[in-house]
Amino acid sequence: MKGNFSKFIFFFVTLILYSYFILTADAYALTKNQKLLLESWDLLNTSYLDDTFNHQNWHLVRQDLLKYSLKTREDTYKAIDEMLITLDEPFTRLLRPEQYHNLQIETSGELLGVGLRIQVNSKTGDLEVVSSLKNSPAYFAGIRSHDLVLEIDGISTNSLTLDQAAEKMRGPIGTEITLTIFSSQDKKIYQNKIIRKHISLSPLIVNIEKTLPNLFIGYIRLDKFSANAAEEMKKAIEKLRKEGAKSYILDLRDNPGGLLQGGIDIARLWMNKGTIVYTINRQGIQDSFSSFGTPLTNAPLVLLVNKGTASSSEILAGALQDSKRAILLGERTFGKGLIQSLFELSDNSSLAITVARYETPNHRNIHKLGIQPDRFISEGPLTYDEIATVKDIQYQEAIKFLKEKNRLLEDG
Missing domain, CATH: 2.30.42.10 (PDZ domain)
Incomplete structure (x- = not known):
C-alpha cells in the first residue's frame, strides 16, 4: 500500500515538474511580438465586460493567436485588431503608440x-x-x-x-x-x-445673453470632457454669476464625451446631493458616484442635446435629468452606455477596453437607446458661427423656456 502511494507521489511530482519546465520553455521561446499579443489577450481575459467574449471560446482564441507569424510589430497590431474584431464591439480597440500619444495630448487640452x-x-x-x-x-x-x-x-x-x-x-x-x-x-x-x-483646446465657449430685461442667461458650450473641463466649467459658472446670470443654458450638442471623471466632476458643480451614475462590472457588481454637497448655483438650467451627445455627455445629461435639476431640450442622444479604461502595453501602445456599463440615477440603461429630451426640438445643420444665435432654433427655444420659467417664478 505504501509502495503504491510512494509511486503516486513520485508520478505526481514528476508531472508537475514536467509541466513547469514545458511552460517555462514555452515562455522563453516566445518572441517579443508574441508576448505583446498574449499581453493583450490577458488584459481582455481579466478586464473585458462580457465574460463570454461574444460567445466564443476565449482560450481557443489564445491558442490560435500563437499560430500567427509575427515578423513585424505591425503584424502584431493587425493580429490584435483581428482578435478585437471577434468581440463585435467597436469601443474596445487598440491604440498604436502614436494614436495613444495623440489621445493623451487631446485629453490634456492641447492638440x-x-x-x-x-x-x-x-x-x-x-x-x-x-x-x-x-x-x-x-x-x-x-x-x-x-x-x-x-x-x-x-x-x-x-x-x-x-x-x-x-x-x-x-x-x-x-x-x-x-x-x-x-x-x-x-x-x-x-x-x-x-x-x-x-x-x-479650451473645452468651453462662454457668453451671456443680456438682451432680455431683468433676465440675464448664461450660456456655456462644452465641446469635450478633457482633463481641464471641470475646472474650466467652475470658472465659467462663477464668471457668469458675477455678470448677473439668473439662469443657464449648458450646450452638450455634438459633445462626444471623453474622460468619465470629467462628467462626474461637472455634475457635482450643478447638482445637490444625490447619485450621478451607477456602474456595473463583469461580475455584476454595482458601484456608484454621487454628488456630496451644495452646487455652485441652483438657478434654472436647460441642457441642449442631440444625436452627437454621447458617452460622458450622456452621463451628465442623465444625472441632471433624473435628479430634475435640468430640462433637456433638443434631440435624442447617441446612446453609448459603456465605459472604457485605458491599459498601456509594454511597447507604449494601449488597449481601450470596455470594462463596465452604466445606468442613470433612475437605473436607465441607455446603451443603443439614448436619452430622450424633455422637449424634442429638431434642427438641421448649423455652421459654427450660427450656434447660439437667432438661427439656432434649439437655443432660441431654450431662451423661451427660461423666460417663461422666470416669469412664473416672479409671479409665484
Whole structure:
C-alpha cells in the first residue's frame, strides 16, 4: 500500500515538474511580438465586460493567436485588431503608440493638427465632421459640422478607421495636409490644403445673453470632457454669476464625451446631493458616484442635446435629468452606455477596453437607446458661427423656456 502511494507521489511530482519546465520553455521561446499579443489577450481575459467574449471560446482564441507569424510589430497590431474584431464591439480597440500619444495630448487640452472633431456616421459609415474648433486651420478653411471627409492626402477615408483618420490629420506644426471635403451646405466637393498648427483646446465657449430685461442667461458650450473641463466649467459658472446670470443654458450638442471623471466632476458643480451614475462590472457588481454637497448655483438650467451627445455627455445629461435639476431640450442622444479604461502595453501602445456599463440615477440603461429630451426640438445643420444665435432654433427655444420659467417664478 505504501509502495503504491510512494509511486503516486513520485508520478505526481514528476508531472508537475514536467509541466513547469514545458511552460517555462514555452515562455522563453516566445518572441517579443508574441508576448505583446498574449499581453493583450490577458488584459481582455481579466478586464473585458462580457465574460463570454461574444460567445466564443476565449482560450481557443489564445491558442490560435500563437499560430500567427509575427515578423513585424505591425503584424502584431493587425493580429490584435483581428482578435478585437471577434468581440463585435467597436469601443474596445487598440491604440498604436502614436494614436495613444495623440489621445493623451487631446485629453490634456492641447492638440497639433487641423482642429477637426470627427465621427463615423452610424448609418452611412461616412467620416463626418462633428465640428471645426474655432480659430483652427479647419475653421478658417470653411469646414463645418456635417461635412464629409472623403480623402486625406489622397487616401480614401473608406479605407481608414476613425483613429487612423484622426492620426493622419495630426502632425508637426507647419506641415501641410490636403483634405477632400463634401460640403453639406452646397453639396459640392472641395480640396482644402491646410497647414497644421498648435491648437489650445479650451473645452468651453462662454457668453451671456443680456438682451432680455431683468433676465440675464448664461450660456456655456462644452465641446469635450478633457482633463481641464471641470475646472474650466467652475470658472465659467462663477464668471457668469458675477455678470448677473439668473439662469443657464449648458450646450452638450455634438459633445462626444471623453474622460468619465470629467462628467462626474461637472455634475457635482450643478447638482445637490444625490447619485450621478451607477456602474456595473463583469461580475455584476454595482458601484456608484454621487454628488456630496451644495452646487455652485441652483438657478434654472436647460441642457441642449442631440444625436452627437454621447458617452460622458450622456452621463451628465442623465444625472441632471433624473435628479430634475435640468430640462433637456433638443434631440435624442447617441446612446453609448459603456465605459472604457485605458491599459498601456509594454511597447507604449494601449488597449481601450470596455470594462463596465452604466445606468442613470433612475437605473436607465441607455446603451443603443439614448436619452430622450424633455422637449424634442429638431434642427438641421448649423455652421459654427450660427450656434447660439437667432438661427439656432434649439437655443432660441431654450431662451423661451427660461423666460417663461422666470416669469412664473416672479409671479409665484
